[in-house]
Amino acid sequence: MEDVGTHDPLPAVAPRLRELRRRGGVTLEAAARRVGLSPAHLSRLETGQRQPSLPVLLSLARVYGTTVSDLLGETAPEAEPVLRADRMEAVDAGGWTYWRAGGPGRAMQALRVHVPSGPQRDIVRVHPGEEWLCVTRGRLRLVLGEAVHELAPGDAAHYDSLTPHRLTAASHDGVDFMFVHTLLQSGTAELCLGAGTPPRRPH
Numbered sequence: 447m448e449d450v451g452t453h454d455p456l457p458a459v460a461p462r463l464r465e466l467r468r469r470g471g472v473t474l475e476a477a478a479r480r481v482g483l484s485p486a487h488l489s490r491l492e493t494g495q496r497q498p499s500l501p502v503l504l505s506l507a508r509v510y511g512t513t514v515s516d517l518l519g520e521t522a523p524e525a526e527p528v529l530r531a532d533r534m535e536a537v538d539a540g541g542w543t544y545w546r547a548g549g550p551g552r553a554m555q556a557l558r559v560h561v562p563s564g565p566q567r568d569i570v571r572v573h574p575g576e577e578w579l580c581v582t583r584g585r586l587r588l589v590l591g592e593a594v595h596e597l598a599p600g601d602a603a604h605y606d607s608l609t610p611h612r613l614t615a616a617s618h619d620g621v622d623f624m625f626v627h628t629l630l631q632s633g634t635a636e637l638c639l640g641a642g643t644p645p646r647r648p649h
Contacts, residue, residue, distance in 0.1 A: 459491075459494075459497070459498060459503075459517060459518060460491065460492055460493055460494035461492075462516075462517055462518070463488075463491055463492045463498075463506065463517065464492040464493075466510040466512060466516075466517070467492070467510065470510055470511070472509070472510070474488055474489060474492075477506070477509055477510075480505075480509045481502065481505045481506055481509060482505070483502070500514075500574055500575075501574040503517055503518075504574055504575060504576075504628065513554075514628065527549070529546075529547060529548070529549070534546060534547060534558065541562060542559060542560065542561050542562070543559070543560040544557050544558070544559055545557065545558040545559075547624065548626075554626050554627065554628055555626070555627055555628075556624070556625070556626045557624070557625045557626075558622070558623075558624060558625075559579075559622065559623055559624075559625050560620060560621070560622050561586070561613065561614065561615040561620055561621050561622075561623075562615060562620045563615045563617065563618050563619060563620050564615075570589070570610050570611065570612045571607070571610070571611055571612070572607070572608060572609070572610050572611075573607050573608070574607065574608060575606075575607045575608075575627055575628040576604070576605070576606055576607060576627065576628045577603075577604070577605055577607045577611075577625070577626070577627045577628075578602065578603070578604045578625070578626045578627075579597075579602065579603055579613075579623050579624060579625045579626070580600070580601070580602040580623060580624045581597045581598060581599050581600065581601050581602075581621060581622070581623045582599060582622045582623055582624060583599055583621065583622040584599070584615060584616075584617040584619060584620055584621035584622060585597065585598055585599075585615070585616040585617040585621060586601075586613060586614075586615065586616060586621045586623055587613070587614045587615070587616040588603055588611070588612075588613055589610075589611060589612040589613075590603075590605055590609050590610075590611050591609050591610055591611075596616050597623075607627065
């Protein structure tokens with residue numbers, strides 16, 4: 447796993463990494479082995495000599511049983527935790543419609559998604575993180591690597607997004623589902639959903 451080097455400093459990360467590892471009783475060697483780094487490299491991350499990339503942060507969060515936000519020392523936002531349906535604003539990206547169903551600044555992003563029927567561009571995504579989805583209406587075709595799954599209402603999927611994946615509607619009137627992913631600060635057009643065109647508000 448590569449790291450971003452010494453630019454874009456994240457001052458809270460180094461001491462937090464060391465604190466969480468020691469609190470969990472994990473040795474430097476054991477933690478490094480689980481993440482796929484050398485002990486010397488992890489030591490440099492813990493002393494601030496190197497800055498971790500997002501894939502490394504995600505792996506360390508799993509090893510220490512926490513979230514990326516916790517690793518970054520972020521505090522929970524004080525905004526109202528309940529998002530009312532009539533306050534969720536629709537955004538169109540590549541023909542798909544999204545409603546943000548979670549607050550900003552979180553380790554996870556939550557969306558309501560509608561995918562129309564009809565031909566879809568052959569977009570296969572691979573990126574760090576995890577994704578979870580649950581179909582609420584219609585049928586969804588989920589391609590994970592070489593496997594093809596068709597999900598009905600109430601069906602859910604939870605997978606590592608480093609696995610090549612593709613989502614399309616499998617029913618004639620489209621599909622609706624809830625979607626949660628762990629990529630930080632990603633715009634709707636940058637997700638594995640839909641085409642990579644700039645988001646625009648529907649007329």
